Amino acid sequence: TQKTVDGPSSKDWRGGRAASFNIIPSSTGAAKAVGKVLPALNGKLTGMAFRVPTVDVSVVDLTVRLEKKATYEEIKAAIKEESEGKMKGILGYVDEDLVSTDFLGGN
Structure with missing residues (x-):
C-alpha cells in the first residue's frame, strides 16, 4: 500500500x-x-x-530477442492469434486507443 x-x-x-x-x-x-x-x-x-x-x-513493457526477423505487424498478429487461441483468458489483445481504467474488470 x-x-x-x-x-x-x-x-x-x-x-x-x-x-x-x-x-x-x-x-x-x-x-x-x-x-x-x-x-x-x-x-x-x-x-x-x-x-x-x-x-x-x-x-x-516487453522486450524480446527474436530468432528470425519479423515486422511489427507480424508480431502483433502472432500475439493476437495466441490471445484468441491457447492463451485465451490469460493473454489479452486490443488494438484500440484505451486508457488504464478501460481494463478494469478484465474486458
Missing part, C-alpha cells in the same frame, strides 16, 4: 513517498507469475513496477 502523503516507511525510502505526486519504482512478482503460467518463460523474465496514482491496472 502506497502512502498518500510523504511519511516513514518500514520497507524503503521510496515506499514512504506520496503516491499522488510521484512515479515510484518498486518490485513486483509479475515476472514470476508469468513463469508459472508460461513454464517455457520461467526464470527468463525480470520485472519491476512503477507505482502511479491509478486504480488496480498493470502494464507490461
Whole structure:
C-alpha cells in the first residue's frame, strides 16, 4: 500500500513517498507469475513496477530477442492469434486507443 502523503516507511525510502505526486519504482512478482503460467518463460523474465496514482491496472513493457526477423505487424498478429487461441483468458489483445481504467474488470 502506497502512502498518500510523504511519511516513514518500514520497507524503503521510496515506499514512504506520496503516491499522488510521484512515479515510484518498486518490485513486483509479475515476472514470476508469468513463469508459472508460461513454464517455457520461467526464470527468463525480470520485472519491476512503477507505482502511479491509478486504480488496480498493470502494464507490461516487453522486450524480446527474436530468432528470425519479423515486422511489427507480424508480431502483433502472432500475439493476437495466441490471445484468441491457447492463451485465451490469460493473454489479452486490443488494438484500440484505451486508457488504464478501460481494463478494469478484465474486458
